[in-house]
Amino acid sequence: MAIKGEGQFGALAMRLAHAGGLTSVARWIGAGQGCLVNFHRVSHAVAWPGLPNREFHIDAAFLGQLLDHVAGSGWDVVTLDDALVRIRSGEGRRFVNFSVDDVYRDTIEVALPVFRSRGVPVTLFVTTGIPDGTVTLWQAGLETMLLDRDRVALADGRDADAGSAEAKRRLCRQLAAAWEDDAPELQYRRFCALNGCDPAALHHRHAASWAMLEAVRDDPCVEIGGHTVSHARLSALPLEDARREIMGCRARLQDRLGCPVRHFAFPYGRRGDCGGREFDLAREAGFATAATTRRGLVGAGDRARLHALPRNTLNGAHRHVSQAEMHLSGLGGLLARAMRAT
Ligand SMILES: [Zn+2]
Numbered sequence: 396m397a398i399k400g401e402g403q404f405g406a407l408a409m410r411l412a413h414a415g416g417l418t419s420v421a422r423w424i425g426a427g428q429g430c431l432v433n434f435h436r437v438s439h440a441v442a443w444p445g446l447p448n449r450e451f452h453i454d455a456a457f458l459g460q461l462l463d464h465v466a467g468s469g470w471d472v473v474t475l476d477d478a479l480v481r482i483r484s485g486e487g488r489r490f491v492n493f494s495v496d497d498v499y500r501d502t503i504e505v506a507l508p509v510f511r512s513r514g515v516p517v518t519l520f521v522t523t524g525i526p527d528g529t530v531t532l533w534q535a536g537l538e539t540m541l542l543d544r545d546r547v548a549l550a551d552g553r554d555a556d557a558g559s560a561e562a563k564r565r566l567c568r569q570l571a572a573a574w575e576d577d578a579p580e581l582q583y584r585r586f587c588a589l590n591g592c593d594p595a596a597l598h599h600r601h602a603a604s605w606a607m608l609e610a611v612r613d614d615p616c617v618e619i620g621g622h623t624v625s626h627a628r629l630s631a632l633p634l635e636d637a638r639r640e641i642m643g644c645r646a647r648l649q650d651r652l653g654c655p656v657r658h659f660a661f662p663y664g665r666r667g668d669c670g671g672r673e674f675d676l677a678r679e680a681g682f683a684t685a686a687t688t689r690r691g692l693v694g695a696g697d698r699a700r701l702h703a704l705p706r707n708t709l710n711g712a713h714r715h716v717s718q719a720e721m722h723l724s725g726l727g728g729l730l731a732r733a734m735r736a737t
Contacts, residue, residue: 427692429478429490430723431706433520433660434458436499436535437506443711445560447541447567448534450711457714458509464716465491465723472515474618475658475684478693485695491723494518494686494706496622496660498525498603499535503611511616519608520622520660523647526605528598530625533583534571536597540590541567548589550582605651612652620658621645621682628663629673637673642680657683664688664706674702692725 440456443449465472473481473490481487493510495502498521510517524530540547545558547566556562574582587594611617621644623629629637641659648656659682661669669687677685684701691705707722720726 427725428481428485428487428694429473429492430692430725431475431478431492431494431686431704432709432719432722433494433496433686433688433706434709435496437495437501437509439505445542445563446538446711447560447563448538448571449564451534452711453709453713454711455505455509458506459513461716461719462493462509462513462515464719466513466515470723472513474516475518475620476618479684479701482693482695482697482701492518494520494620494660496520496662497522497626498608498622499532499601500603500607501601503603503607507611507614507616511614514616516616516618518618518620518658519611520620520658521603521608521644521648522622522624522626522662523644523651524625525602526608526651527647528595528602531580531583531594532598532601533574533579535601536583536587536592536594537570538567539597539600540586540592544590547586550585550589608652612654618658619648619652619654619656620660621648621656622660623662626662628668629661629676630668630670634672638676638680641673641676641682645680645682659685659702660706661685661687674700677702690722 434453436452437455437458438446438449438452440454443452443454446452462472469488471488471490473492475492475494478490478492481490495506495517498519502519507517522530525532541557541563545556547555547557549555555566557566570586584594587597608619612619621641623640624643624647625640627636627640629640632640645656645659648654659677659680661673661677663669664687666689674685682702684704686704686706688708689705690707693704697704709719709722713719
């Protein structure tokens with residue numbers, strides 16, 4: 396079959412997933428023992444439609460539906476420790492591991508209760524600069540400022556309309572794109588000053604704190620993993636800096652939380668963001684596994700690639716279980732590989 400584009404293949408895959416159900420489609424593909432799934436922010440369903448950067452958030456009601464669907468389809472939701480045992484042995488039922496990257500306040504306050512209420516685990520990949528206050532959460536801060544205002548002052552002296560959800564989304568997109576490649580933290584601080592906002596207060600509003608992490612570290616539904624110190628794109632760093640990002644994050648988490656930290660996730664995680672050097676560094680730092688965001692399922696073949704595991708990202712565009720099934724069935728990974736081959 397000629398593959399003309401992701402849309403065409405994706406629509407077919409979704410129809411297959413929808414018609415056959417998760418387990419049968421996975422069996423039809425015949426590859427992979429489990430699936431790693433990650434996301435970033437979670438919002439309450441009622442707030443999601445009005446969020447200026449809603450692509451970055453999944454809604455908590457959808458997350459609950461997805462967990463129920465996975466359990467109803469006979470998959471086990473497991474920690475990465477458990478997934479590792481299954482990958483090594485090749486035994487056990489099909490599994491899904493859910494992980495949340497970065498770890499904002501809403502991970503603890505909104506996402507975790509969804510997992511807890513169903514008695515299933517979630518892995519939290521913590522960027523230690525967030526609770527340490529050394530990473531500027533400029534996208535979250537920008538989004539909040541737009542949510543809280545009907546007009547905002549811009550650096551060029553203009554006063555921009557932010558009175559509707561559409562205007563907030565447009566401004567969020569435009570400002571983030573304009574700042575992204577040119578010292579976004581600095582531009583964000585200027586924007587805060589122009590609009591009378593305190594960046595420290597905004598950070599507190601969005602960041603998970605060490606106290607929050609201490610409160611959940613012994614929760615049977617929580618597994619703590621590492622996600623660098625500063626959320627750096629590791630492939631862009633000199634070797635020693637990349638090593639410090641990976642090792643420093645593990646040391647800080649173990650020191651501050653006193654719990655084992657056996658798993659790592661690469662920031663961004665796509666081809667070009669991490670490769671052989673970074674996989675070796677994660678192994679050298681003592682992590683048992685490291686996950687990318689390259690789509691696909693995990694299975695016996697990954698025993699030799701435990702520091703380059705595929706992982707599938709959910710975002711705000713995922714509104715229905717059938718869309719998530721693309722990843723869980725392995726169709727998303729097949730699609731990604733097919734698109735690279737064409
Ligand atoms: Zn991240």
